[in-house]
Structure formats: structure tokens, C-alpha cells
């Protein structure tokens with residue numbers, strides 16, 4: 143099956159055409175066509191780009207389309223599901239739980255469905271985290287709040303694909319993904335056992351325009367001080383993180399040079415981002431009881447040696463030591479690349495997050511009769 147995988151993130155639209163019969167093979171990339179529309183915001187624009195792409199690739203050369211849904215709503219434990227009007231309605235109901243993602247994915251789904259009679263699959267970024275143990279997924283709230291308000295976890299496509307591309311002999315893996323959103327995932331023998339995002343992808347690490355974790359009473363204080371729910375939602379999701387602190391940009395391609403030329407708010411934003419990553423590396427290692435490999439992925443670490451140094455350069459207490467020659471390169475990392483020194487106690491590597499390939503795998507897996515997530 144020739145599947146067009148569309149991945150609308152918080153800052154980009156990535157796409158890839160995958161021949162699904164080959165997506166599990168270890169042969170050189172089963173790529174037919176792939177790419178990214180960068181620096182794109184707003185659901186209408188993303189949907190327009192998706193349609194342009196679909197028309198260019200051509201209805202006749204495709205068998206189906208898959209769209210990444212960051213929040214799966216009632217389907218969050220499933221790998222994927224064919225979209226129909228009922229599925230779309232259920233996903234509409236969780237648009238507020240991932241406001242940077244779900245409304246856009248819905249707009250893309252509607253646009254593609256109005257263009258073609260091909261099957262369109264929603265692929266869920268949450269399924270990998272269905273193995274979180276209860277003491278991790280449950281919040282310390284009154285017990286009868288139940289499962290509705292629980293940790294779900296996101297970036298599952300990225301974390302699972304990174305784990306799958308790494309040496310599967312490693313039992314304890316800490317995966318750190320840095321895109322517009324950022325999260326960590328502790329993986330024990332291939333299963334997600336802890337992750338920093340929660341009920342929504344606003345939780346955990348500081349991000350490009352998202353605050354990450356805060357004192358929950360701060361949200362109450364903002365509301366009590368007269369801001370509306372929508373204003374607070376916008377502040378936390380769109381006006382915070384690197385953008386809010388720096389006041390310049392949500393993009394490390396702007397902030398790193400600004401910090402280098404003395405912009406103190408750009409420097410502060412980058413320091414705060416790294417400090418939260420340091421805290422979560424400590425937490426992840428504690429959760430796993432050690433760590434056989436620390437794996438980095440995502441656009442922010444892919445081509446910036448300096449950013450990787452900021453994140454990991456000062457963590458020798460954990461046995462983390464970047465090798466200057468391996469890390470300090472100007473080119474974009476494309477393949478799994480060891481970054482740590484030979485005498486480091488903990489291997490550190492960059493591993494590309496093949497989210498679109500993982501989407502194709504999830505569509506295939508959920509069509510198999512034995513699929514456990516159905």
C-alpha cells in the first residue's frame with residue numbers, strides 16, 4: 143500500500159510517502175518522497191499546504207492517507223483508526239487538550255477527505271504510552287477522579303521510532319525529543335514507563351512557545367486575577383517557553399546567534415530550557431534505575447552542536463561526556479550518530495525520529511488481526 147503520511151506538528155508540516163510492505167525492512171530507506179514545510183503556523187495554512195502536496199503527489203498514485211493526531215481522545219491507546227464522521231466528532235471533543243495540534247489535524251483531515259475517496263487514517267501519538275504503570279499515569283488527586291484526568295503522554299511516534307532504531311539490547315533507554323514540543327520518555331525493555339508530558343502536551347519540559355510544568359496554583363492565580371480561560375490558554379501554549387522568555391523568537395536558529403551577540407533574554411531562555419532538561423535527565427535515570435543509552439532526537443538537536451552542548455555538556459556526574467570531535471560538527475545529523483566519548487559511562491547518541499515511518503507502521507499494525515490496541 144502506498145501511504146501518504148502527513149505530520150502536522152506545532153511548527154512544521156512533515157510528510158512522507160511510504161510503501162507499507164517495506165516499512166519494517168532494514169533495507170535502505172523505503173522512501174518514495176519526503177519533505178517538510180517549515181515555519182508554518184495556523185490550521186488553514188497547514189491544511190492548504192497539505193492539499194497542495196496531495197494534489198502534486200496525485201490521488202491516483204496513492205492508496206491511502208495517514209494523519210498524525212497528537213491527542214487520540216477516546217482512541218488514545220490505539221495505534222490508528224480510519225477516519226469517519228464519528229471519529230472526527232470524537233476528536234473535535236478533545237481539541238482543547240492539544241490546541242496547537244488537534245484543530246490543525248482536523249482541518250487537514252477535513253480538507254483531504256473533501257478531496258478524495260481514499261481511506262484516511264488518524265494515527266495517534268499517544269499509543270506508545272499505554273504501558274505507563276498506574277503509579278506514573280495517576281495524578282495525586284482524589285482517587286475517584288478516575289481515568290479521565292490522567293497522564294497520557296505524547297511524542298509516542300518519535301520515542302518508539304528512536305527506540306526501534308537503536309540497539310535493542312539496551313534495556314534502559316532515556317529518549318529526549320526536541321521539536322516545537324519537547325519531551326522525555328523512559329523506556330524499559332521497549333516499553334514506555336515514564337514520560338514528561340501529561341494529560342496534554344503542555345506538561346513537562348519548557349518548549350518553543352509552551353511553558354511546560356508550572357505550579358498549578360499559578361494557573362488559578364492568573365484566572366483569579368481576571369484573565370479569561372482563553373487568555374491563559376494562549377499564554378501557556380503560544381506565548382511562553384523560549385518565545386515568552388526571550389521576547390524574540392521561539393526558534394533556536396534565532397536565539398543561539400542572539401545569545402552569542404549578548405542578548406541576555408535569549409541567553410536566559412536557553413539557560414532555562416537546558417536547566418529543565420538537566421532536571422528531567424536526573425529524574426529519568428532515577429526512574430529507570432540507571433540508563434544504558436541516552437538518545438536525542440528532533441529538529442533542535444539535529445544540526446546544532448552548540449545546542450547539544452548546552453543540553454548535555456555539564457553532566458559528567460551522570461557519566462555523560464560528549465566527545466568534542468563527534469559532537470562539534472556543522473552538518474545536519476541524518477543517521478544514528480554516537481556523540482559520547484569512549485570513556486563516558488553513558489552512551490549518548492543522536493537518533494533521527496522517523497515519525498512518518500512509524501505512522502505507516504502503526505497503520506499496518508492496527509490492521510493486523512492480532513492488534514492488541516484495537
Ligand SMILES: Nc1ncnc2c1ncn2[C@@H]1O[C@H](COP(=O)(O)OP(=O)(O)O)[C@@H](O)[C@H]1O
Pocket residue numbers: 150151152153154155180181320321322323350392393394395440441442445
Ligand atoms: N534546523 C531546524 N529545522 C527546523 N526546525 C528547527 C531547526 N532548528 C530549530 N528548529 C525549531 O524546531 C521546530 C520544528 O521542530 P519539528 O519537530 O520539526 O516540528 P514540530 O514541532 O512542528 O513537529 C521549529 O518550530 C523551530 O522552532
Ligand SMILES: CC(=O)OP(=O)(O)O
Pocket residue numbers: 150151152153212267296297321322323324343
Ligand atoms: C506532541 C508535540 O508537542 O508535538 P510537536 O513537537 O510535533 O509539536
Ligand SMILES: [Mg+2]
Pocket residue numbers: 151152321322323
Ligand atoms: Mg514534531
